[in-house]
Amino acid sequence: MAYVASAIYALHWIKPDVRRIGALPEARDAVVAAVHERIAFCWAQMDAQLEPGAYLLGDALTVLDLYVGVVSRFGPWRERFFQVAPRMAPAVRRVDADPRLAALWRERFEED
Secondary structure (H helix, E strand, O other): OHHHHHHHHHHHHOOOOHHHHOOOHHHHHHHHHHHHHHHHHHHHHHHHHOOOOOEOOEOOOOHHHHHHHHHOOOOOHHHHHHHHOOOOHHHHHHHHHOHHHHHHHHHHOOOO
16 A cells, blocks of 8 residues: 555646646656556556465455546546556456445546
């Protein structure tokens, strides 16, 4: 949870206003692209460290599964997440398909 919050989610803070890291506004597209590359790198690092079962930490659904299910929907988007985190992908897809969460995904996220 701490890794996702500090290494991945925190990077999204840069995207709305790249001046937060001292970049010029006209460099926004390049900065956001670099942020997305770093996020993808971080997902890959996390993926390399886990040996998921049905879910990320084993066979029981945990808050980590929910958190990754949400944060992985942010840029650089799900396709990239699934590319760089193939070991975690089945667990995240399982969370996506969990009928107990269907209303949450429908209400909070449009088709992605």
